[in-house]
Amino acid sequence: MLKSKFVDSELKAWTIKQRRHFHMHPELSGQEFETAECVKNLLIEFGLEIDHRFSTPNVIAYFKGTEGKKTIALRADMDALPLHEEGNKPYMSTVPGVMHGCGHDGHTAILLAVAKWISTNQHLVKNNIVFIFQSSEEASPSGAKQLVEEGVLTDVDQIFGIHLMSTMPLGKIGFATGYAMASCNDFDITIEGKGGHGGHPNDTVDPIYIATHLIQAFQSVVSRNLNPLHSGVISFGGMQAGNSYNVIPSEVKLKGTIRALTFEAAELMHKKTAQLTESICASFGAIGHYEFIEGTPTLYNHPEACDFAKEIIKTTFGADAFMSIDPVLGAEDFSYYLKEKVGAFINVGMQSENSQYPHHHPKFDIDEDAIPAGIEFMIQLALNA
Numbered sequence: 001m002l003k004s005k006f007v008d009s010e011l012k013a014w015t016i017k018q019r020r021h022f023h024m025h026p027e028l029s030g031q032e033f034e035t036a037e038c039v040k041n042l043l044i045e046f047g048l049e050i051d052h053r054f055s056t057p058n059v060i061a062y063f064k065g066t067e068g069k070k071t072i073a074l075r076a077d078m079d080a081l082p083l084h085e086e087g088n089k090p091y092m093s094t095v096p097g098v099m100h101g102c103g104h105d106g107h108t109a110i111l112l113a114v115a116k117w118i119s120t121n122q123h124l125v126k127n128n129i130v131f132i133f134q135s136s137e138e139a140s141p142s143g144a145k146q147l148v149e150e151g152v153l154t155d156v157d158q159i160f161g162i163h164l165m166s167t168m169p170l171g172k173i174g175f176a177t178g179y180a181m182a183s184c185n186d187f188d189i190t191i192e193g194k195g196g197h198g199g200h201p202n203d204t205v206d207p208i209y210i211a212t213h214l215i216q217a218f219q220s221v222v223s224r225n226l227n228p229l230h231s232g233v234i235s236f237g238g239m240q241a242g243n244s245y246n247v248i249p250s251e252v253k254l255k256g257t258i259r260a261l262t263f264e265a266a267e268l269m270h271k272k273t274a275q276l277t278e279s280i281c282a283s284f285g286a287i288g289h290y291e292f293i294e295g296t297p298t299l300y301n302h303p304e305a306c307d308f309a310k311e312i313i314k315t316t317f318g319a320d321a322f323m324s325i326d327p328v329l330g331a332e333d334f335s336y337y338l339k340e341k342v343g344a345f346i347n348v349g350m351q352s353e354n355s356q357y358p359h360h361h362p363k364f365d366i367d368e369d370a371i372p373a374g375i376e377f378m379i380q381l382a383l384n385a
Contacts, residue, residue: 002171002317004376006121011113012372018042019109019371020091026080026098026105029139032057035078035108039133042112046119048131054150058143059133063118063125071128072385073152073159073341074378075144075334076111077104077137086362101364103164108133110162110374117379129382130156137333140295144333148340158305159343160381161334162374166358168349170367173313173377174323175346177306181299182231182259183266184331185292189214189277192287195242195250205285207252208241214254214280214288221272230265233329234258234273259329263298299335305344312380317373323349348374 027035036057040050043061051060057078085092085099093099100106111131118125132152136143153159168174191214193207218234226232236256242249258273260266274290281288313322325347334345350370357363 002321002373002376004372005316006117006379007113007372007375011117011375014116015109015113015371015375016368018112019105019366019368022105022108023091023100024094026093026095026100027078028082028098029079029136029143030057032078032135036133036135039078039108039112043115043131046115048115048119054147054152057135058147060152061115061131063115063129063131065125065127065129066123067126068128069126070157070385071130071155072382073130073132073156073337074111074114074382075132075134075159075161075337076107077134077143078108079104079136079138081138081360083360083362087365089365099362101361102138102359103366104137106164106366106371106374107162110371110378113375114378114382117375118382125383127382127385140293142296142333142336144336148336153337153340156341158385159337159341160305160309160378160385161337161345162348162378163332163345164350164366164370164374165347166351166355166364168323168325168347168351170350170352170355170370171321172323172349173317173321173346173373174325174349175301175306175309175344176325176327177301177303179261179298180301180327180345181332181335182261182329183298183335184295185258185266185270186295187256187258187273187293188291189254190289191252191254191281192289193250193252196248198246198248201248204248206248207250207286208248210281210284210286211239211241211252211254214277217276217280218273221269221276225268225272226265230260230262231327231329232258232260232265232269234269259331261298261327261329266298296331296333297335297339299332299345300338301344302338302342305342308385309344309346309381312377312384316376316380346377348377
C-alpha cells in the first residue's frame with residue numbers, strides 16, 4: 001500500500017463510507033440522479049460553487065485558487081452497469097440487476113475526498129480546480145462528449161482522470177504515453193438480396209452468401225489496408241438471417257465493432273468498411289446499407305502531461321510506484337476531454353485478494369486500500385499542475 005502525505009485514516013474512512021453508499025445504491029447511465037444529488041449536497045457542504053450551466057445528472061463544481069493563473073479539471077464517472085451482483089459482502093447492491101462493476105463508485109468517492117481536502121486546505125491550492133462528476137461513461141451517448149459540447153473545458157488548461165484497475169498490482173500507478181486506449185465505433189449492415197427456394201439458388205440473390213464475403217473482406221482492412229504500426233480490430237458480434245432449412249431469405253443483418261489505436265486508423269477503417277459494404281453487395285446484385293454508429297474516439301495521453309504525472313508519482317510515492325503499461329483496445333470516453341485539452345488518464349492499481357475479479361464481472365470489487373493513493377495522487381495533481 002502506498003503511503004500518503006495528505007490522506008489520514010479519518011479521510012480514508014470517510015471516503016470508504018461514501019464509496020460503499022454509492023455501491024449499495026447504483027444507478028445506470030443517464031439515471032444517476034440520486035448519486036448526483038448526494039454529490040452536489042456534499043460539495044455545497046464543502047463550500048464549493050456548483051456550476052448549473054451543465055446538463056443533469058452531471059455535477060460540475062468550481063474552486064478558485066489563491067493565484068488562479070491555471071485551471072485544472074479533475075473527473076470522476078458516476079454510472080453503474082446492468083449486472084446482477086454476486087457475493088456476500090456487507091455493502092452489496094440493493095438494486096436488482098444493477099451494480100458498480102467497474103469502480104466508478106470508488107472514482108466518485110475519491111474525487112469527493114479531494115474536494116473535501118481542498119475545502120479545508122484552501123491556502124495550499126494556487127490553481128483553480130474544476131470538479132467533473134460525469135454521467136454516462138458506460139453508455140452512448142457519452143456523458144463526456146455532451147459536457148465537452150456544453151463547454152465544460154472552455155477555461156481549463158489541463159485535465160486528469162484516474163481509473164482503479166484490478167489488472168494492475170496494488171501499490172502501482174501508471175499509464176501508456178501517447179495512444180493509450182482504442183476508439184470504439186459500431187456498425188449495422190443490412191444486405192438486401194432476393195429470397196427464394198433453397199433448391200433454386202440461381203433464382204435468388206443470396207444475402208447469406210454475400211454476408212460471408214463481406215465478413216471475410218472486412219478482415220482485409222486490418223491485414224492489407226491498415227498501417228501495421230497502427231493497431232486495430234474489426235469484430236462481428238451479430239448476424240440475423242432466415243429461419244428455415246430450404247428458404248433463402250431476402251435480407252441479412254450484421255452488426256459489429258471497429259476499434260483502433262490511432263485517429264488515422266479509425267478514420268480509415270470507417271471509410272473502407274463502408275466502401276466494401278456497398279461494392280461487394282453491388283457486385284452480387286444486392287444492395288448494402290451501412291450505418292456507422294459513432295462511439296468514443298481513441299484516447300491520447302499527452303506526453304507533456306504524462307511526464308508531469310510520472311514525476312508526481314515518483315516524487316510522492318517513490319520511483320518503484322510508477323508502472324508503464326501497454327496500450328489496450330478497451331475504450332473510455334475520457335478520450336473526448338483529451339481531444340480538446342492537454343491531460344492524461346491514469347490507472348491506480350488495486351489487484352489483490354480483495355480485488356481479484358475483472359471489471360464488469362458480477363463479483364468485481366475494489367480493494368479499498370487503493371483509495372488513499374487515488375486521493376493523494378489527485379491532490380498532488382491539483383496542487384502542482
